[in-house]
Amino acid sequence: MHLNDIQKRVDKWIKQFEVGYWPPLSMFAALVEEVGELGREINSLEGHKPKKIADPETPKNILGLELADTLFSLVCIANHYDVNLESFLDRIFEKYSSRDGNRWTRKDFS
Amino acid sequence: MHLNDIQKRVDKWIKQFEVGYWPPLSMFAALVEEVGELGREINSLEGHKPKKIADPETPKNILGLELADTLFSLVCIANHYDVNLESFLDRIFEKYSSRDGNRWTRKDFS
């Protein structure tokens, strides 16, 4: 699915409800909540934090769901501000390419 | 661009460097750093925190770049764990649809 279509799908989903998009800082707090849950799952996968309860999902599936929850929250904020994520992602690749060209060692394919 | 292709593009970008993907908890800390910068921009746009320095970008562009930085960090974690974001996003839509069907008031189109 195109990233643009994902933004539209989220928009359609949100707009079926009267409440619509929350105020930006509320959406941001919701994003942080998802990021926190993602951190818990990574900690659990990396061996430091035992899980409290059994979960019928595999650890990788739980992680996948938390990543997608986080992505959904992020898209909501982008939609609210009418930000086209794909075009800014292009700019990020440009920024990283010029900034990090000399920060990391490139693999030697010679 | 398809979300799958974005994941591949990030993967190709990361793998050109010897260091490759960082350990998961380091990637998570980097994600949180981006989320923090996103919070600062939303606070600034919503009027509560004055900017310290002039920035040649418009506020909306700065926000777009922070959103894309955050998305990039998220995709890195997904790639490291070989998570297909699109398939989990489908599951999130299903989850929200069953969970939130009665939590929010639907618009009345009658």
Add this chain to the structure above:
Amino acid sequence: MHLNDIQKRVDKWIKQFEVGYWPPLSMFAALVEEVGELGREINSLEGHKPKKIADPETPKNILGLELADTLFSLVCIANHYDVNLESFLDRIFEKYSSRDGNRWTRKDFS
């Protein structure tokens, strides 16, 4: 209780267990998890996110517990790195006083 004594109390509590302090990036992910839960409670108190389940605690008490959970996680990181929080808090007050002296309008007591 003195902040120094709080740091000691946390240290004593952690060191009773064989596992001791987690690696720093794990403690950081745990801190973010707490911050995310704090965000959920603030969103709930400010009216944007309905609570899923009834909780026997009052909303203010839930918030107080999340704030204290976050503080505990923060003190763990400080202790691991042998950071005296009080002395750095003094420096923060100095920094804010010189930086923000002209950023905000002072109340007029004349």
Add this chain to the structure above:
Amino acid sequence: MHLNDIQKRVDKWIKQFEVGYWPPLSMFAALVEEVGELGREINSLEGHKPKKIADPETPKNILGLELADTLFSLVCIANHYDVNLESFLDRIFEKYSSRDGNRWTRKDFS
């Protein structure tokens, strides 16, 4: 310094300005910004992320300042909601003691 006195000192500092405490969700976003900066410093100390610019402070001092910045932000939220952090910290110790008593292996002093 007593934690109660730290809360009062922060309160006095904030109240000298007309703007006073920001709305809770703005204070929360500011907290997340500080947590993100803390994550960057931990990543830097743990060896994964190179620093972009030279800083006259030692790495441990930078970390201490980020921890104190985060604590300051946390105290602002507590103050706004009139939460006494020390009393809730007592409850956290009780909660952890009953919950984690069997979750971790205690050191054997026999």
